[in-house]
Amino acid sequence: MSEQPVTLGRPKDEKTSVDILAATLQLVRLHGYEAVSITAIAKQAGVAKQTIYNRWSTKADLVLEAVFKETGRIAAAVPDDEQTSCQQQLSLFLCNVFEHLSYDARVLAALIAAAQKDEAFREAFKKGFVKPREAMLIDILNRAQQRGELSKHRDVSILSAFVHGAFWYALLQGDALNSELAQSLAAEIFWQG
Template sequence: MPDHAPDPLRRNERSRQAILDASIALIGELGYDKVSIEAIARRAGVGKQTIYRWWSSKGAVVLEAATHSLDPVVSFPDTGDFAADLRTQLRGILKLIANTGFGSAYRGLIAAGQSDPELLSALFDQIIEPNVQAFGRRAALAQERGELRDDADVQALRDVVYGFVEYRLIHAMPIKPRHIDALLKIAFDGVR
């Protein structure tokens, strides 16, 4: 009965999803440092070798888990108001941090990356660079339409925005919607 034959691709996708979910959940409970590949495999209901077949290290699987959990919230809406659309995206990231292990996973990756340049560079390529591109496209539209000044330094603006959020995350300071509002007021209206 070919209709009921196991589909190795589908099975792999189900295992992959279980491994990524288990990584974020466990790190949320225990912190990055206390979670092992063995514990992730156990929670995901797969063998340790299944993880090592697809990822070279704990950093690699957690990076994919973090990237995957960011996916649904990281894109920019386009309502014709760049500041409002940024606020929407940032509030999505705040909710992800508040409700899942994403923030702990990201902090663990940043920490591990300080003595592992390959991991830091993979984090840049998989999380930061796609955001640089998406932010740049949304900002270019905003500049065409006058939502953003023509001469605004778009890449510096991006670093201001995510630098603020990452700084508060890394230093274990609370990040609430009012902090995002204060950030965007400064970045869009200036303090002078």
């Protein structure tokens, strides 16, 4: 007879977690990261503060998860399509990333500022937001090299750094993150002149 594992307390309700994440994103978008408290999030989500602390250790962890889930929904990897050039795929990928950044520019700017003060937070932000987008971009560039659309002599890591530098700079300067910028960046990466 096998023993069943013993669990303490009630199991976590997934809908409650979804509601908390939605409330977090809504409040942080409206008021900014610094101005939103766990108390306000709990009230908006209709839960007790302890319910939040049973799931996330800190406000930063909660906000990061809310932003990362939204990022995964909006700025996901662009599927490989033989009919679409890698330049077009890069442009589409950047448009999707910029769409997310346009919703959450204030949130992300606040998270970047918070990451400068807290090394653990910075690592979580890099792991959950920056590195996955970087891997997706590099995947498109590697695909372009395999197809012969981008010279094999180009360093895809450096090209990725150029793209990221350009859009983070635009984000922090409050410049427009739009399809024109996405197309311009893709055109520069694939320029053959």
